[in-house]
Structures are given as C-alpha cells and as structure tokens.
Amino acid sequence: MITPRFTCSQTYESVVVSVYCPSIRAADVEIHVDANLLSLHVNPYFLRLTFSHSLLEDDASSANYNPTSGYLTITLTKEYKGQEFQDLDLLTRLLAPRKTKSGPMIEVLPSEDNDEDKLDSAVENDWQLPQQLPQDLPSLETSVQKYYGxxxxxxxxxxxxxxxxxxxxxxxxxxxxxxxxxxxxxxxxxxxxxxxxxxxxxxxxxxxxxxxxxxxxxxxxxxxxxxxxxxxxxxxxxxxxxxxxxxxxxxxxxxxxxxxxxxxxxxxxxxxxxxxxxxxxxxxxxxxxxxxxxxxxxxxxxxxxxxxxxxxxxxxxxxxxxxxxxxxxxxxxxxxxxxxxxxxxxxxxxxxxxxxxxxxxxxxxxxxxxxxxxxxxxxxxxxxxxxxxxxxxxxxxxxxxxxxxxxxxxxxxxxxxxxxxxxxxxxxxxxxxxxx
Incomplete structure (x- = not known):
C-alpha cells in the first residue's frame, strides 16, 4: 500500500486532513475514526494517523474529493470544541502507531504442587530462611556480529x-x-x-x-x-x-x-x-x-x-x-x-x-x-x-x-x-x- 502525501490543520471545532490521492473512485474511499485514530483506505493508498486527542465522526464531519486537484479533504469534529491538537505539522509523529496501555501478554501456568498451600505453611511456621540475590551471569555471546547505531x-x-x-x-x-x-x-x-x-x-x-x-x-x-x-x-x-x-x-x-x-x-x-x-x-x-x-x-x-x-x-x-x-x-x-x-x-x-x-x-x-x-x-x-x-x-x-x-x-x-x-x-x- 502507498502512503499518500497529506497535511493537517485545525479550526476551533474541527481537524482538517488534506490527502493527495489522484485517480481514485470516491465511492471506494473507506474512512474509520476510533477515538484519536483515523484510518483511510482507498486502493492503492492507506493512511493511519494518531492524533493527540479524540475525534468524532458525526453529522458535522465530511469528506470531499476533488478529481481535478486529486485532493481528498476530510473534516472531523473535535470531541471537545476548542481543544488544541498538538504537533499537526510533525508528520512522522502522526504516522507512528498508537501506543497501547496494556503490558505484554503473559500466561502464568500452574505448577504441579499447590504453591498457595506452600505459602500458607511458610506463614504459619514463620520460616526465617536466609535470602540472597542471585549473582549476575556473564553475558553469553554466540556471534561476533555487533550492533550499532x-x-x-x-x-x-x-x-x-x-x-x-x-x-x-x-x-x-x-x-x-x-x-x-x-x-x-x-x-x-x-x-x-x-x-x-x-x-x-x-x-x-x-x-x-x-x-x-x-x-x-x-x-x-x-x-x-x-x-x-x-x-x-x-x-x-x-x-x-x-x-x-x-x-x-x-x-x-x-x-x-x-x-x-x-x-x-x-x-x-x-x-x-x-x-x-x-x-x-x-x-x-x-x-x-x-x-x-x-x-x-x-x-x-x-x-x-x-x-x-x-x-x-x-x-x-x-x-x-x-x-x-x-x-x-x-x-x-x-x-x-x-x-x-x-x-x-x-x-x-x-x-x-x-x-x-x-x-x-x-x-x-x-x-x-x-x-x-x-x-x-x-x-x-x-x-x-x-x-x-x-x-x-x-x-x-x-x-x-x-x-x-x-x-x-x-x-x-x-x-x-x-x-x-x-x-x-x-x-x-x-x-x-x-x-x-
């Protein structure tokens, strides 16, 4: 898929995205808004932008295509009127994937023994076992190739x-x-x-x-x-x-x-x-x-x-x-x-x-x-x-x-x-x- 050229601007109520995608059919344009994420797909172009604040796809929103100039103009309503959207001129930042709040998915497998019973037993007997942090092992290198940059x-x-x-x-x-x-x-x-x-x-x-x-x-x-x-x-x-x-x-x-x-x-x-x-x-x-x-x-x-x-x-x-x-x-x-x-x-x-x-x-x-x-x-x-x-x-x-x-x-x-x-x-x- 091709990432088209685009620019972003804003008014008091809206964010305007101007996308250059010549020789397309307006009927094939697919636009999806999910909070602060805007996705645009029309063959052969694909554009996904992540904004600093949320947008709405309501009756005031619109998308107009000018076949003469080749520009598709998308107007989306701000969730909160007057909210300032930062860094609309930093295009690489807008193209960066949306950060996920959830951490890595880790599945904890139960052991054969009942760890919960062991813990209860330890608390009941108040074991005072000596504890020592594990020693760091020397790093194992399996290749002479080094990374840089x-x-x-x-x-x-x-x-x-x-x-x-x-x-x-x-x-x-x-x-x-x-x-x-x-x-x-x-x-x-x-x-x-x-x-x-x-x-x-x-x-x-x-x-x-x-x-x-x-x-x-x-x-x-x-x-x-x-x-x-x-x-x-x-x-x-x-x-x-x-x-x-x-x-x-x-x-x-x-x-x-x-x-x-x-x-x-x-x-x-x-x-x-x-x-x-x-x-x-x-x-x-x-x-x-x-x-x-x-x-x-x-x-x-x-x-x-x-x-x-x-x-x-x-x-x-x-x-x-x-x-x-x-x-x-x-x-x-x-x-x-x-x-x-x-x-x-x-x-x-x-x-x-x-x-x-x-x-x-x-x-x-x-x-x-x-x-x-x-x-x-x-x-x-x-x-x-x-x-x-x-x-x-x-x-x-x-x-x-x-x-x-x-x-x-x-x-x-x-x-x-x-x-x-x-x-x-x-x-x-x-x-x-x-x-x-």
Missing part, C-alpha cells in the same frame, strides 16, 4: 567497508565485530594520533578568519517567528522510518546525550560555512561526531535518576571539543565554545528547530555517496524519535545545562594553555624584533 538497531552496513572510500571510519576492517569498549579505545587513540600542536598554535596565532566565524550568528537562532516546514521538509518527514522505539529510561537518557554530539558537529559546520554547506560538509559532520566515525555514542550504564547533571554534560562536551581541535580545517578552542552556545540555543528553542537542524544534516549526508550510511543508522531514527518522543521541557533543561557547562582547557589533555602561552611569547618576540 540508534538504540543498537543496525548491523551489516560496513561489511564491505574496505571497498568504499570511507575516510572517517576509525575502526578499520573489524567495524562489524568491534565491541563497544574497543571502539572507545580506538577513538581516543585516533584523536591523540591526529592531534597536531603546530596546527593548533598556527590557528591560535593567526585567527583573523576565525574571529569572523565567531562573530557570525545563525539567522534561525535569532528569529522569533514560528517554524513553518517547507514542502521539501514535509516530503522528507514522510519518507522517515515509522518505528515504535521501545527505549528504557536509561537508553532515553543516552539518546539525549548523543543528540548533543550530533548538534555540536552540525553547529560547527553551520558556523564555518555560514549555513551554506560545501562538498566537505558531510566529512566534517561525520568526523566530528564520535557516534559516526567510531560508532561510539555516549553510554551511561548506571544511573539512579533520569535527570541530567552538569558533570556528565561537560564530559560529553569534552569529547566534541577534542574532535574540533584534532580534525577539521579550523581548530580553535574559542570556536568550540561558540558551537557549544549554538547547541544550547537550539535545544532551548525546542524540538521544531531541532527537527529542522536534523533534516538539514540528513540532506547533507544523503547526498554523499559514502557517508549516507550514517544518515541511515543514526539521523533517520533521530528525526523520527524527536518528533514522537522528545520533550520540549527536557530539551530546554539540557540546553540550560549546556549554557552553564564550562570546559576547561586542562581537561582536553593536550597542554593547550602551555601551547597558547608559548605562541604568545613567540609572537611578542617577533614583534619586538621588528621594532628594533
């Missing part, structure tokens, strides 16, 4: 990595079988190997163009207008994967932290290209994102609370700072700080701007013959997940922490303060020599 949902994308010109892959030919701990070790080692003291000192001494980049401000960060998605962005959202992401609270926490690293690389490319992507933009974004180049996203394994803390946000920023100082064309600590502020602003503005940034990143990667793979295993799922599951309150909380976080140069591990002092000393010495 968003929620570790993907595998097999790098089986032929030796036959592609993937310059950002830091795991070599063993990318499909490399465990998470080894990925992190290889990433840090690669950063240390790529670190160039002379390159950093040269950019620190001659920073005229970097100062121009620092003074640039993204138009979408200073705009106060409501975001209206373009037709191209809506088309892209319709092509996103429609999955139900069953993430635990800890996994959700890690998703938000990974989002920081994606936005950081996006902010760097946007600032250095002034929002005009170049042929090198895909390489830049992939090189600066640990989850792409080393398949090594942030991974908090133990946590007592879902709340974010300043220390862990700072730790994530350190990994992004290191990559900005080791890989791209402009390697400046001040430029990394500017990118941090950009990410904080994006998060504080909410998920609509965030979705636009992710869609721009997706477009850059999709048009690259090699790095499109990172769009498939990361960005596509992020675009869908943010629409369906991200919270503006959580994003704002994370953005405020980003604003407060302070990365000190000594935490990078490359003696930045000593190098800057040596650069200033050498520069002053040259100036004095010229004066003489």
């Amino acid at each position: 968003f929620l570790n949902l993907h595998s097999g994308y790098f089986r032929h990595v030796t036959h592609t010109e993937n310059e950002v892959n830091e795991l070599g030919t063993d990318v499909e079988s490399c465990p998470a701990s080894e990925r992190r070790r290889l990433r840090i080692q690669h950063e240390d190997d790529k670190w160039d003291e002379e390159y950093y000192m040269a950019d620190y001494a001659d920073d005229e163009y970097i100062q121009e980049l620092l003074n640039w401000v993204s138009p979408q960060l200073i705009s106060n207008e409501d975001i209206q998605y373009t037709d191209e962005e809506k088309e892209t959202m319709l092509r996103l994967p429609r999955k139900e992401y069953l993430a635990s609270p800890l996994e959700t926490h890690n998703i938000y932290l990974t989002l920081i690293t994606l936005l950081f690389s996006y902010a760097y490319d946007s600032r250095t290209t002034q929002s005009d992507p170049t042929p090198e933009s895909a390489w830049t974004i992939c090189s600066l994102t640990p989850a792409f180049s080393a398949l090594d996203p942030p991974n908090i394994t133990t946590k007592d609370s879902r709340a974010f803390v300043l220390d862990e946000v700072t730790e994530i920023l350190i990994s992004s700072y290191r990559r900005v100082l080791a890989f791209p064309l402009y390697r400046s600590f001040a430029l990394a700080e500017a990118c941090q502020k950009d990410v904080a602003r994006i998060l504080c503005k909410g998920k609509r701007l965030l979705i636009r940034c992710l869609l721009e990143m997706k477009q850059i990667l999709d048009h690259h013959e090699v790095y499109y793979v990172y769009s498939k295993i990361w960005v596509d799922d992020f675009c869908s997940w943010v629409q369906s599951h991200a919270s503006d309150e959580t994003l704002k909380e994370l953005g405020e922490l980003m604003s407060k976080a302070k990365v000190v140069k000594s935490s990078i591990g490359w003696d930045l303060e000593e190098l800057e002092a040596a650069t200033l000393e050498a520069t002053n010495r040259e100036a004095d020599s010229d004066d003489e």
Whole structure:
C-alpha cells in the first residue's frame, strides 16, 4: 500500500486532513475514526494517523474529493470544541502507531504442587530462611556480529567497508565485530594520533578568519517567528522510518546525550560555512561526531535518576571539543565554545528547530555517496524519535545545562594553555624584533 502525501490543520471545532490521492473512485474511499485514530483506505493508498486527542465522526464531519486537484479533504469534529491538537505539522509523529496501555501478554501456568498451600505453611511456621540475590551471569555471546547505531538497531552496513572510500571510519576492517569498549579505545587513540600542536598554535596565532566565524550568528537562532516546514521538509518527514522505539529510561537518557554530539558537529559546520554547506560538509559532520566515525555514542550504564547533571554534560562536551581541535580545517578552542552556545540555543528553542537542524544534516549526508550510511543508522531514527518522543521541557533543561557547562582547557589533555602561552611569547618576540 502507498502512503499518500497529506497535511493537517485545525479550526476551533474541527481537524482538517488534506490527502493527495489522484485517480481514485470516491465511492471506494473507506474512512474509520476510533477515538484519536483515523484510518483511510482507498486502493492503492492507506493512511493511519494518531492524533493527540479524540475525534468524532458525526453529522458535522465530511469528506470531499476533488478529481481535478486529486485532493481528498476530510473534516472531523473535535470531541471537545476548542481543544488544541498538538504537533499537526510533525508528520512522522502522526504516522507512528498508537501506543497501547496494556503490558505484554503473559500466561502464568500452574505448577504441579499447590504453591498457595506452600505459602500458607511458610506463614504459619514463620520460616526465617536466609535470602540472597542471585549473582549476575556473564553475558553469553554466540556471534561476533555487533550492533550499532540508534538504540543498537543496525548491523551489516560496513561489511564491505574496505571497498568504499570511507575516510572517517576509525575502526578499520573489524567495524562489524568491534565491541563497544574497543571502539572507545580506538577513538581516543585516533584523536591523540591526529592531534597536531603546530596546527593548533598556527590557528591560535593567526585567527583573523576565525574571529569572523565567531562573530557570525545563525539567522534561525535569532528569529522569533514560528517554524513553518517547507514542502521539501514535509516530503522528507514522510519518507522517515515509522518505528515504535521501545527505549528504557536509561537508553532515553543516552539518546539525549548523543543528540548533543550530533548538534555540536552540525553547529560547527553551520558556523564555518555560514549555513551554506560545501562538498566537505558531510566529512566534517561525520568526523566530528564520535557516534559516526567510531560508532561510539555516549553510554551511561548506571544511573539512579533520569535527570541530567552538569558533570556528565561537560564530559560529553569534552569529547566534541577534542574532535574540533584534532580534525577539521579550523581548530580553535574559542570556536568550540561558540558551537557549544549554538547547541544550547537550539535545544532551548525546542524540538521544531531541532527537527529542522536534523533534516538539514540528513540532506547533507544523503547526498554523499559514502557517508549516507550514517544518515541511515543514526539521523533517520533521530528525526523520527524527536518528533514522537522528545520533550520540549527536557530539551530546554539540557540546553540550560549546556549554557552553564564550562570546559576547561586542562581537561582536553593536550597542554593547550602551555601551547597558547608559548605562541604568545613567540609572537611578542617577533614583534619586538621588528621594532628594533
């Protein structure tokens, strides 16, 4: 079945769904409304939308088909007049399956012995038997295949990595079988190997163009207008994967932290290209994102609370700072700080701007013959997940922490303060020599 193009809008009393389905017979249209679920079927199209509130299929509801334009307009009455339906422009969220409230169906089989009698006997005799929690068994791995990407949902994308010109892959030919701990070790080692003291000192001494980049401000960060998605962005959202992401609270926490690293690389490319992507933009974004180049996203394994803390946000920023100082064309600590502020602003503005940034990143990667793979295993799922599951309150909380976080140069591990002092000393010495 084909999912048609559609748009949604609302009035005080109704929700209006406009569906493009040319060359159909109006008599064959089947529309069904079940609380907040709308189903439309007319061969060869099928559309199922889940709204934030319930709708009614009453006498005020209607469906009109215009054979000239090919648009079917469905008007449904709100259960409560004046109720605001959220996220009608987030098409992927509307297409997501309706969440079920019931848990998994588990059948409890009775044992041969009468467990109830045993329990009564234990209570009667007040047995005080020693109890001990079972020991965790080591995980059993029956395959060398490792999973990666968003929620570790993907595998097999790098089986032929030796036959592609993937310059950002830091795991070599063993990318499909490399465990998470080894990925992190290889990433840090690669950063240390790529670190160039002379390159950093040269950019620190001659920073005229970097100062121009620092003074640039993204138009979408200073705009106060409501975001209206373009037709191209809506088309892209319709092509996103429609999955139900069953993430635990800890996994959700890690998703938000990974989002920081994606936005950081996006902010760097946007600032250095002034929002005009170049042929090198895909390489830049992939090189600066640990989850792409080393398949090594942030991974908090133990946590007592879902709340974010300043220390862990700072730790994530350190990994992004290191990559900005080791890989791209402009390697400046001040430029990394500017990118941090950009990410904080994006998060504080909410998920609509965030979705636009992710869609721009997706477009850059999709048009690259090699790095499109990172769009498939990361960005596509992020675009869908943010629409369906991200919270503006959580994003704002994370953005405020980003604003407060302070990365000190000594935490990078490359003696930045000593190098800057040596650069200033050498520069002053040259100036004095010229004066003489």
